[in-house]
Amino acid sequence: MKFKILPLFVCTIFFATLSVSSFSQVSFKPQKELLSTIKKNFNDADAQYKVLATKIGPEEFPKTYHPTTNKQENSNSGWWCSGFYPGSLLYLYEQNKDQQLLAESNRILGVLAKEQFNTHTHNLGFMMFCSFGNANSIEPKPEYKQILINSAKSLSTRFNPTVGCIKSWDSKNQSDYLVIIDNMMNLELLFWATKETGDSSYYKIAVTHANTTMKNHFRPDYSSYHVINYDAQTGAVKEKKTAQGFANESAWARGQAWGLYGYTVMYRETKDKKYLDQAQNIAHFILTNPNLPADKIPYWDFNATNIPNALRDASAAAIMASALLELCRYTDTKSGQEYFNTAQSILKTLSLPPYKAAARTNGGFILQHSVGHFPAGTEIDVPLTYADYYFIEAMKRYEAFAIKK
Numbered sequence: 403m404k405f406k407i408l409p410l411f412v413c414t415i416f417f418a419t420l421s422v423s424s425f426s427q428v429s430f431k432p433q434k435e436l437l438s439t440i441k442k443n444f445n446d447a448d449a450q451y452k453v454l455a456t457k458i459g460p461e462e463f464p465k466t467y468h469p470t471t472n473k474q475e476n477s478n479s480g481w482w483c484s485g486f487y488p489g490s491l492l493y494l495y496e497q498n499k500d501q502q503l504l505a506e507s508n509r510i511l512g513v514l515a516k517e518q519f520n521t522h523t524h525n526l527g528f529m530m531f532c533s534f535g536n537a538n539s540i541e542p543k544p545e546y547k548q549i550l551i552n553s554a555k556s557l558s559t560r561f562n563p564t565v566g567c568i569k570s571w572d573s574k575n576q577s578d579y580l581v582i583i584d585n586m587m588n589l590e591l592l593f594w595a596t597k598e599t600g601d602s603s604y605y606k607i608a609v610t611h612a613n614t615t616m617k618n619h620f621r622p623d624y625s626s627y628h629v630i631n632y633d634a635q636t637g638a639v640k641e642k643k644t645a646q647g648f649a650n651e652s653a654w655a656r657g658q659a660w661g662l663y664g665y666t667v668m669y670r671e672t673k674d675k676k677y678l679d680q681a682q683n684i685a686h687f688i689l690t691n692p693n694l695p696a697d698k699i700p701y702w703d704f705n706a707t708n709i710p711n712a713l714r715d716a717s718a719a720a721i722m723a724s725a726l727l728e729l730c731r732y733t734d735t736k737s738g739q740e741y742f743n744t745a746q747s748i749l750k751t752l753s754l755p756p757y758k759a760a761a762r763t764n765g766g767f768i769l770q771h772s773v774g775h776f777p778a779g780t781e782i783d784v785p786l787t788y789a790d791y792y793f794i795e796a797m798k799r800y801e802a803f804a805i806k807k
Contacts, residue, residue, distance in 0.1 A: 430730060430742040432803045439753050440797045444497040446761060447768050447794065451491060454766025455506050461513055463487050466774070466784045467765025474765050479514050482525035486787035488514060489532035492540060493794045511537060518552040524570045526557040527588030532791065535594065547598060554595035554604050557588060561607045565637040566614035568607065570629075579634040582645075583619055583626050583657045586612065586664025593671040605671075612668050616680055618642075619661070624683040625653040625704070626661045646775050652705035656773075658688055659721035666729045681729055682737065688722065689744060697751045698722075698744055702773035713782070716757050717772040717789035723748040724796035727803075742803075749800060752793055759785070769793055 454464055462476040463484045491507035517529055530553035538546035560569045571580040589608040596605040618639055619626045631641035647654025662684045668677035693704045699719045706712035723745040730741035759770050767785030774781025
C-alpha cells in the first residue's frame, strides 16, 4: 500500500534541506597542491576511460582487469556494478566536458535501461542511481526520471515489512531472508523517489530498513557484520555472518565503508540525529582502529591475520574518503576537521603509485589494488569499477570545498 505525503512529511523534507544548507557553511580549506593533483587526475582519468571503452563489447560493462594475465573481465547489465561505468563517465564529463565521454555514457545507458524492471536484485541504487541519477542531475530528462521511478518501484518489491528490510540475496531456503550491509547504499534512490513523486512509501521503506540494520548489523564497537540472515516469516535473526571478510566476527573493510556512507546519507535525507551518531560511531571505529595504516588505505579486513602483509583495499579507501567529505559538513568543527584531513590523506595516497595506474595500463581503470571477494578467490588485488567511481566522487567533493560561496 502506498501513502501520499502528509503536510508534516513535507515540512520534514523542507527543514532537512534547510539544515543541510546551514551545516554546509562549515569551512574547510583544501590544499592547492592537492587541487592541482586532482585536476591532473581528472585529465588522466578521461584518457584512461577512453581506453576502457575499447575493452568492452556493445552489450558489456567493464568489471575488472587481471594484471598477471593481461585479461579484461566484463559483465552484462545485470551485474551489480553495471552502473559505475556510466556513472564515472558522467562524473568525468562534468569535469572536462569531453563529448566523447558523454556519447559513450549515453550509449551504455541505453544498454542499462532495461534493468529498471529488475526485481531480482537489491542493487538498483548502485546500478541505476549512480548512472541515471547522475545523468538526470547533469541534464534532467523525463525519460531519466521515469527510469529512476521504475527502479525505485522494483527495489521496493524486495521489502518485507515483517523483517523490516529489503532482501539482498535470494536463497533456496524459503525461510532465509539475507540482508547485507551494502544494501544501505541503495536507499538514496528511494529518498529521491519520494521527493520526485510525493509518495512517502519509498521514504518509509528506506527508514525502516536503516533502523532494522542499525539494530542488528552492528556490534557494540560499531563494526558491522556483512550478512544478517533473518527468518522470512517472523523477522527473527537466525545468523550473523561476514561472507566477504576474514571471519564472521571480523570487520571487513569495505563493509565498514558502506555503513559509514549509508548512514551519512540517512542523516542528510532525514536529519534524524541518531543516523548522524551512527555515522560518527562508525567513523570512530575506522579511524581509531589500531590496524588502520598511517596512509589510511585499509587492509581488506581489519582483522586479517597477516597484517601488516595483508592486501590493501583501494575501493574501501575511496568509499571512506567520499563519505567523510560529506560527513565533515554535518559535525562539530573538531570531528569535521578530522574527517576532512583523513579524506585528504586518502586522496593524496590514491593519487600516487602504487594505487594510481600509469597511463594506458591497468586495462583503462584508474586505480589498482582493490579486493573484491577474498574468501571466494575472486577479484583479488585488481582494479574495480566502484573503486574508480568513489575515487572520482571523492575528488569532486573535495574540489567543492574550493568553490567560494
